[in-house]
Amino acid sequence: MRTLGRLRRLKTTLVPEFHSWCKLQAPNAAGKQLPRIYVTRRIPPDGMKILSQSGLCNIEQWDSDEPVPRSELLEKVAGIRGLYCLLTEKIDAEVLDAAGPSLQVVSTMSVGYDHVSLEELKKRGIRLGYTPDVLTEAVAELTVALLLATSRRLLEAVDEAKNGGWGTWKPLWMCGYGLTDSTVGILGLGRIGAAVMARLKPFGVKRFLYADTGPRPDMATKIPAEFVPLEELARHSDFIVVCCALTPETQGICGNRLFSLMKDTAIFINTSRGGVVNQEDLYQALVNGQIAAAGLDVTEPEPLPTDHPLLKLKNCVILPHIASATVATRNAMAALAASNLLAGLQGKAMGKEVPL
Numbered sequence: 001m002r003t004l005g006r007l008r009r010l011k012t013t014l015v016p017e018f019h020s021w022c023k024l025q026a027p028n029a030a031g032k033q034l035p036r037i038y039v040t041r042r043i044p045p046d047g048m049k050i051l052s053q054s055g056l057c058n059i060e061q062w063d064s065d066e067p068v069p070r071s072e073l074l075e076k077v078a079g080i081r082g083l084y085c086l087l088t089e090k091i092d093a094e095v096l097d098a099a100g101p102s103l104q105v106v107s108t109m110s111v112g113y114d115h116v117s118l119e120e121l122k123k124r125g126i127r128l129g130y131t132p133d134v135l136t137e138a139v140a141e142l143t144v145a146l147l148l149a150t151s152r153r154l155l156e157a158v159d160e161a162k163n164g165g166w167g168t169w170k171p172l173w174m175c176g177y178g179l180t181d182s183t184v185g186i187l188g189l190g191r192i193g194a195a196v197m198a199r200l201k202p203f204g205v206k207r208f209l210y211a212d213t214g215p216r217p218d219m220a221t222k223i224p225a226e227f228v229p230l231e232e233l234a235r236h237s238d239f240i241v242v243c244c245a246l247t248p249e250t251q252g253i254c255g256n257r258l259f260s261l262m263k264d265t266a267i268f269i270n271t272s273r274g275g276v277v278n279q280e281d282l283y284q285a286l287v288n289g290q291i292a293a294a295g296l297d298v299t300e301p302e303p304l305p306t307d308h309p310l311l312k313l314k315n316c317v318i319l320p321h322i323a324s325a326t327v328a329t330r331n332a333m334a335a336l337a338a339s340n341l342l343a344g345l346q347g348k349a350m351g352k353e354v355p356l
């Protein structure tokens, strides 16, 4: 622990990327002190440009690709007016107390906001911005890529080609499951779920089902998709794609009960949050042949430890939470989070705000 601390201090001294830099509070042209904001990570350039060219705030930033240490975060937020954060920072009572009564707005560069305590924000009258819509296409695209990689066993096949497992063409070797004439079940039909369905439809999917807290005709009629109870979704789907937000209601919703109802040929895909899945139950379902395979872009925790049993399974494809990772999308997210923050600082309507 002490060595780590010493190393961090050394890096802070010697390596520019570890610098947490600070523009000192300077008065603007009207001689007024600008509000201070804290940015918890190095962010894509479009976001930083909006913040730094606005002339509306003094920016302090943890200028590294690695997350800000919790102790540093707690220290740096003291007295700030705005906090620009990522999904890796838990924004809870401790952080908000450390910031104090000056904090007016939190802006997260993510569509998910399960890392932020809405209750604590509400208590303090702090507003929250987030970044839906701008990442829908990228996430849907990656979800389809993960589904195909999992159902057609792409990673296993690449390994076989590289490692000498490719003997000759064999009729029964490396067979997976195709989308033609299949039933696809979406768990949580929002913007991303609808975008996933639209992309899967041309593959010849016969039937789309969805389970949610209630029917979503706005999202479902165009495809079309049928609203069904979760149990029915599990029984009838050849592919289940999880697109719901992580809430107390969806925490661990994909567990033994769901997996035991699924077809033993079914493929399970999750690009929402790791917390919606009971990973021990998923492991058992994959090992015992209750389901055919799983593709996960999100896990609990993240990163998943490299010795985690799920990483040892051939029928489990795990990606390191990259669903929104295109250059354009990450820039758009950074820019939206920046303008949300600035709007919040000025007491204006944000482009995308979470109602509290």
Ligand SMILES: O=CC(=O)O
Binding pocket: 087, 109, 110, 111, 112, 113, 135, 272, 324
């Ligand atoms: O997972 C990514 C996000 O919430 O933006």
